[in-house]
Amino acid sequence: MRFAALAALVAGVTLACFALLIPTCIGLDRVRSIAADRDRLRRRLRIAAPYVGGLAVVLLFNKGFLTRIEAFSRRHGLRPTELFYALEGDFVAALQSALPDWGLYYFGPMYVFGYVVVLVFPFVAYLFAANARPLKTLVAAYAVNYAAAIVCYGAVLAYGPRNYHRLPGADPDAARVEAPLLDTFPEVTRLTARVNVETNVFPSLHTALSVTVLLVAVSTHEEFPRWTPVAGLLTGSIVLSTMYLGTHWAIDVVAGAALAAGSVAVARRIVSRTGSRDGW
Numbered sequence: 001m002r003f004a005a006l007a008a009l010v011a012g013v014t015l016a017c018f019a020l021l022i023p024t025c026i027g028l029d030r031v032r033s034i035a036a037d038r039d040r041l042r043r044r045l046r047i048a049a050p051y052v053g054g055l056a057v058v059l060l061f062n063k064g065f066l067t068r069i070e071a072f073s074r075r076h077g078l079r080p081t082e083l084f085y086a087l088e089g090d091f092v093a094a095l096q097s098a099l100p101d102w103g104l105y106y107f108g109p110m111y112v113f114g115y116v117v118v119l120v121f122p123f124v125a126y127l128f129a130a131n132a133r134p135l136k137t138l139v140a141a142y143a144v145n146y147a148a149a150i151v152c153y154g155a156v157l158a159y160g161p162r163n164y165h166r167l168p169g170a171d172p173d174a175a176r177v178e179a180p181l182l183d184t185f186p187e188v189t190r191l192t193a194r195v196n197v198e199t200n201v202f203p204s205l206h207t208a209l210s211v212t213v214l215l216v217a218v219s220t221h222e223e224f225p226r227w228t229p230v231a232g233l234l235t236g237s238i239v240l241s242t243m244y245l246g247t248h249w250a251i252d253v254v255a256g257a258a259l260a261a262g263s264v265a266v267a268r269r270i271v272s273r274t275g276s277r278d279g280w
Contacts (some may be wrong), residue, residue, distance in 0.1 A: 014116050026128055026224065026227075026228075031128055031265075034127075044132050047132045048135050053141040054139075055139050056144050062146055073153060079157050079158070082154060088249060092161040094176060107181075108180070108245065110234070111241040111242065114237060114241075115209075122134075122216065122217070128159055129220065134216060137264070137271050138267075140266075140267035142263075144263040144267055145212060151257070159199060161177040161248070162247065184246075187252050203258070204247075204252040204253050206256070207256030213231055214232055217231035233262075239257075
């Protein structure tokens, strides 16, 4: 499957999920009501624009300097992969063994499609929130997550458990961690390689961004009660998928969750300080 076809498939699945989530988690009446007030919608977009612009700058920096960040990490970064294995041992291999082989057909789509849905759907949902605060918080938290991750990826050169056995000095008695998604669907690497490299594992950005969505969803539960359990299911599945697929250590996942909590806290402070200027 070529890159364009895979990207089109991701977009198609995402739109199909949106067709289900919008009436279920937002409500068509709410959508019609707010969409009809175009001035309000334009104000919402205008208020969110500086936050979206900040996120775009961070993403462009990450994309533009991806190879340079990796090169810097290879020259100067810490190399904690062996320490990660020493701390958690064969946890990831045991997790793979404990889950059935057909788990690939659940965790694989969650890692690819579910991740896109959980990141993008809140943008749509919070356009229809009572005020702009959830949208601004979400976008600001994404930017903080990515900015912190760029620093971590430059400072730490680490490999995931699926690559541990290839490293010089790896414990010869370590249980082998499989890479079921890449072994079965190698085309996926063409998609992930556009935004990531194999040494960007600490912290797990899949975990950080998914948990960020869940934390913001919890804070908006009263307004979007059906979105909270959906976000919880998607986030839990994505977090497990990062280990089941051999991409991340449990340590990466814990670090990602901590990054999410810190990013949301920072984002809330940013939004609180700027809210008095543009209103909510």
